[in-house]
Amino acid sequence: MKLEAIAAFADNYIWILHDGQNALVVDPGDAAPVLQFLAERSLQLSGILVTHHHADHVGGLKALQPVLQGPIYAPALETLPVPCTPCHGGQKVELLGMQFEVIDVPGHTAGHIAFYLASPPDDAGPLLFCGDTLFSAGCGRVFEGTPAQMHHSLQRLAALPGATRVCCTHEYTLSNLRFARTVEPDNAELKRYQQWCEARRAQGLPTLPSTLQLELQINPFLRCEQAAVARAVTQASRAPADTAAAPSALCSTPTAKAADRAVEVFAQLRQWKNEFR
Numbered sequence: 001m002k003l004e005a006i007a008a009f010a011d012n013y014i015w016i017l018h019d020g021q022n023a024l025v026v027d028p029g030d031a032a033p034v035l036q037f038l039a040e041r042s043l044q045l046s047g048i049l050v051t052h053h054h055a056d057h058v059g060g061l062k063a064l065q066p067v068l069q070g071p072i073y074a075p076a077l078e079t080l081p082v083p084c085t086p087c088h089g090g091q092k093v094e095l096l097g098m099q100f101e102v103i104d105v106p107g108h109t110a111g112h113i114a115f116y117l118a119s120p121p122d123d124a125g126p127l128l129f130c131g132d133t134l135f136s137a138g139c140g141r142v143f144e145g146t147p148a149q150m151h152h153s154l155q156r157l158a159a160l161p162g163a164t165r166v167c168c169t170h171e172y173t174l175s176n177l178r179f180a181r182t183v184e185p186d187n188a189e190l191k192r193y194q195q196w197c198e199a200r201r202a203q204g205l206p207t208l209p210s211t212l213q214l215e216l217q218i219n220p221f222l223r224c225e226q227a228a229v230a231r232a233v234t235q236a237s238r239a240p241a242d243t244a245a246a247p248s249a250l251c252s253t254p255t256a257k258a259a260d261r262a263v264e265v266f267a268q269l270r271q272w273k274n275e276f277r
C-alpha cells in the first residue's frame with residue numbers, strides 16, 4: 001500500500017492510498033488532479049473519505065462520482081453535495097481491506113471527523129487523516145465549534161500512538177512555524193524542525209506527513225499545559241499597545257483546574273494566531 005499526497009489548489013493535499021490497482025482518496029476538493037493521478041497509474045477509485053463539508057475538501061465529489069466504484073464515508077452531522085455513507089465517532093469503516101476508526105473532532109466544523117488506521121499494510125506506523133483539525137505546528141480555525149471542543153478534539157488526536165503519521169490537508173507548516181517560534185523561541189526542537197521544513201519546501205517537497213511524537217514537541221496547540229506556552233500567551237495578552245482591545249488575562253484563581261486552564265490557554269493561543277501576521 002502506497003501513501004501519496006496529490007497537490008491541489010494553492011496549498012491543499014488530497015491524500016491517496018493505493019495498492020497499484022485500487023485507490024482511496026481523502027477530501028478530494030478538486031477532481032481534476034485526482035483523475036489525472038488515477039489515469040497515469042491506471043488506478044481504480046474504490047472509495048472516498050471525507051472529514052468535513054468545506055468546499056476545498058468536497059468540491060471534487062460530484063465529478064468523481066462517475067468513476068467511483070465504492071462508498072463515500074463522510075460526517076453524519078454535515079450536509080454534503082452528494083449522497084454519502086454517514087459516519088459517527090467510534091464507528092469502523094472498511095476500504096481496500098483496511099479498517100479505519102472514525103473519531104469525532106468537532107471544532108473547525110461542528111461535525112468534523114478524522115479517520116485513523118491503526119495498522120496499515122505498509123507497517124510504517126498508524127495513519128491519521130485529520131482534515132483541518134490538526135496541522136503540522138498548528139491547528140484549524142474554530143469556525144463552528146467552541147475553543148473547548150477544539151481543544152478536546154486535539155487532545156483526543158494527541159493521545160494516539162506517537163508513531164502515528166499525521167496526514168493534514170494543508171501545507172501550512174512554514175507559516176505555522178513562524179507563529180510557533182514566536183510562542184516558544186527557546187524550543188530547540190522547533191528551530192531544528194523549521195530548518196528541515198525550509199529545506200523541504202525549497203526542494204518543492206511536502207513537509208507532511210508529520211508524526212504525533214514530533215507534533216507533541218513542536219505544536220503549541222498541543223502544548224497548552226506547558227509553562228512556556230502559558231507564559232507566552234499571558235505576555236501576548238498584556239503586550240498590545242491598545243490594551244482595551246487585548247484579550248482578557250488568563251484565569252488564575254487557585255480553584256481553576258489545570259484542564260480548564262489549558263482550555264483557556266488554547267482559546268487565547270488560537271485568538272493570538274488569528275491576529276498574527
Ligand code: ZN
Nearest residue numbers: 052054108132
Ligand atoms: Zn476546512
Ligand code: FE
Nearest residue numbers: 054056132169
Ligand atoms: Fe481546508
